Amino acid sequence: MSDHPSRPTPDPLPEDTSQPAAARTRPTPRVMIAAGLATVVVLIGAGVGITALTGNDEPAATPSISASPSPSTTTTSSAPAATTAPAPTTEPAPEPTDPLPAAPTAFYEQAGPPDGSPLEAVEPMTIAVSAEPTGTELPSNLIGLSLEATDLADPRMSGDNEEIVSSLTGLGRPMLRFGGNAVDRRFFWTSTDEPIPGNLSGDDAHPVRAAGPADLERVNRLLEAADATISLTVDLGNYDPARAADMTRYASEIFGDRLVGITVGNEPNGYPTNGLRPSSWGISDYLTELSAYAEAMYAVAPEVRIVGPGTYAEAWWEPFAQADLPQEKILSFHHYPLSQCDGANDPLGEPIMENLMAGPIHDRAQNYRDAAMAPAKEAGLETWIPETGISACPGSNETTKTHASALWSVDYALSAAEIGIARLSFHSSLLTCVGGPPMSAICSGGPYLQPDATFNERANYYGLSMVAELPPGAFLQNTVDGGGLAYSYAIEHEDGSISVVLVNQNDPEVSAQTDVTVQLPAGARTSAMTQLAGPSYGAEDATVIDGQPAPPVPAADRPAVPGFVPGAESVELPVTAGTVSVLTFTF
Structure with missing residues (x-):
């Protein structure tokens, strides 16, 4: 196709009657007009203690995080005395455990639903990310x-x-x-x-x-x-x-x-x-x-x-x-x-x-x-x-x-x-x-x-x-329950970090925030978040990322996922409708 002319559409298929590299810093392109927000959230594992970004003056509700990191302990026992010295044995040294980083002090602040929205409830959403790859990249x-x-x-x-x-x-x-x-x-x-x-x-x-x-x-x-x-x-x-x-x-x-x-x-x-x-x-x-x-x-x-x-x-x-x-x-x-x-x-x-x-x-x-x-x-x-x-x-x-x-x-x-x-x-x-x-x-x-x-x-x-x-990587299997009109994708990058992408296509003018639970394959050390948003489906020249008409900010400059606790194996947060969110976790 070219010039977007009218032309025949493909023959319909039988069933449907008719398809970790470091983040780059990029120049900020122009946009014609920037206006209200509808959001896209992307969570990516990255650094912590980062300045929060917001698309409006109202902070998002603070989500809860379930975390149950297990402390690393070492026990030593001694054998009773014997009249004959036993043959010497070698005990394997315990694996060193890196201490978890300090809890983040700055969290991502989403744009909330537009003022006066009817806020129709959306079924809660659970995303269970597996460690098993899909076989595609x-x-x-x-x-x-x-x-x-x-x-x-x-x-x-x-x-x-x-x-x-x-x-x-x-x-x-x-x-x-x-x-x-x-x-x-x-x-x-x-x-x-x-x-x-x-x-x-x-x-x-x-x-x-x-x-x-x-x-x-x-x-x-x-x-x-x-x-x-x-x-x-x-x-x-x-x-x-x-x-x-x-x-x-x-x-x-x-x-x-x-x-x-x-x-x-x-x-x-x-x-x-x-x-x-x-x-x-x-x-x-x-x-x-x-x-x-x-x-x-x-x-x-x-x-x-x-x-x-x-x-x-x-x-x-x-x-x-x-x-x-x-x-x-x-x-x-x-x-x-x-x-x-x-x-x-x-x-x-x-x-x-x-x-x-x-x-x-x-x-x-x-x-x-x-x-x-x-x-x-x-x-x-x-x-x-x-x-x-x-x-x-x-x-x-x-x-x-x-x-x-x-x-x-x-x-x-x-x-x-x-x-x-x-x-x-x-x-x-x-x-x-x-x-x-x-x-x-x-x-x-x-x-x-x-x-x-x-x-x-x-x-x-x-x-x-x-x-x-998004850095390149292998897609991971993930299962989704609830969430209305929403889709999720999980990618494991070369450095072992995982990005969970949530495309929340629920109507930003009508739908309430969705309560989302992301279950990870292991306890995460750090988290980071970036989000695309807009005020309505039909808004023109009003789409923003992290509050700006520009590509995502570098991963190192992203705030943590709201309420994230180091060592958490799951995270719970409300996600605004009409957004794409990328949540990145390191392990």
């Missing part, structure tokens, strides 16, 4: 952005532009994927300054652009400044394997290891309906053309992986997974869960708030992504979603630019990673905030169609930054 580079291929020619995509560097570094080590509808319709690669062919056409908002080696050199400086990687897409709509190989060769030489893959064509399953191929063209034709591209690309850059098929139709996934190509493959698919634009054929797929903040979108996404993972697992392939977002429907709807989109983004990203998705790129735009695609996580300043070099971040960006901030 949270990578350090999960989160990325998807842009149009024509954005390669945008001079603002440069390491000299501190604005875009700041936005990207707030997403960890992101992958920039360049593709979208522009690839086959408005993008022309040339290493010899050829004129743009006359068959390509665009408009004022989506002009035809050519790109060449100098553009790749400039983008590479951006990747270096932001410590990012790149995935490209070559034009398949206008069949030309030699030109694709030429672009691949230059990209490999310029980007080196930062080039993580190249896709052949954008959503080729849509070619027969968008005029790029005749109506009879299908999967077998695609595989024939893909093979020709792969051979030409392998001849000049054998180390570059092919990513594909990049479709939103299930029937294409297994044929790609089984395709015999000379280079390594990665299975990819696109996913926009709420793309039934008028809701006529699938009311649960309409992009409305009632569907976004509801259980079915989570469950249906898991079913769809599991279906894509099946052929990938059978073929032993890594799996990516290089283009995703809430909806592919054009224009604004009641889900775009909202705090609810931040809540959804966190749950979508973590639930995808937990089943084994290695990379996610959320489709975005370099167009202006005014008049540009409202689904985009970032947007530029300036009047419509007159973008400047500044960039702003929308609510969904802050949700993504919460996920990107």
Whole structure:
């Protein structure tokens, strides 16, 4: 997809009718407007004695902690005297026990529910974290952005532009994927300054652009400044394997290891309906053309992986997974869960708030992504979603630019990673905030169609930054009871610390705080907390993290989980609705 046009949605699945490294200090990106709060809580094990953060002037209720650390004791006994000296024995020395740290003096202060809220009770929630891993991992580079291929020619995509560097570094080590509808319709690669062919056409908002080696050199400086990687897409709509190989060769030489893959064509399953191929063209034709591209690309850059098929139709996934190509493959698919634009054929797929903040979108996404993972697992392939977002429907709807989109983004990203998705790129735009695609996580300043070099971040960006901030690690099994519309994830990091992420999607304007009990696999020595919040589902430009429109503060600067006692094996605290909380514990 690109430019967020209307397009067919994926074929429905049978069951759903229609997917410890130290924290980094990042520059603080801009936000357009900061307003009230709805929260996301993240608990991460970290230091203690830290200044408390708050999103309002009212302190949260003090939770209780159950702790029963066992004192370390050593007993010595002597044997009775004997007339004959026994053979000497060696007693094992007792294991030294580090004393528990002092109790913290500063605790995280959540934003409370909005004044005058009806405060409907939410069933208490218990999260039991196991020491057993799920077998999947949270990578350090999960989160990325998807842009149009024509954005390669945008001079603002440069390491000299501190604005875009700041936005990207707030997403960890992101992958920039360049593709979208522009690839086959408005993008022309040339290493010899050829004129743009006359068959390509665009408009004022989506002009035809050519790109060449100098553009790749400039983008590479951006990747270096932001410590990012790149995935490209070559034009398949206008069949030309030699030109694709030429672009691949230059990209490999310029980007080196930062080039993580190249896709052949954008959503080729849509070619027969968008005029790029005749109506009879299908999967077998695609595989024939893909093979020709792969051979030409392998001849000049054998180390570059092919990513594909990049479709939103299930029937294409297994044929790609089984395709015999000379280079390594990665299975990819696109996913926009709420793309039934008028809701006529699938009311649960309409992009409305009632569907976004509801259980079915989570469950249906898991079913769809599991279906894509099946052929990938059978073929032993890594799996990516290089283009995703809430909806592919054009224009604004009641889900775009909202705090609810931040809540959804966190749950979508973590639930995808937990089943084994290695990379996610959320489709975005370099167009202006005014008049540009409202689904985009970032947007530029300036009047419509007159973008400047500044960039702003929308609510969904802050949700993504919460996920990107998490150190890599292994997902742990955890069971949840109660909590209403809420999801939890547990990750054990390389240093042994555990982060518990609670996505509380209950309505912040209606729901009372949820009494949450987190049961840990062992007594924790320290704790720390960070939280994303907002005043309502529909609030725009009002999402904050730790009270600020910025990515999370460094782990070392986070206050302790409210009421935490060193040695505790469980913690109890009320959690505000409409928040994402990360609780981190060390052991």
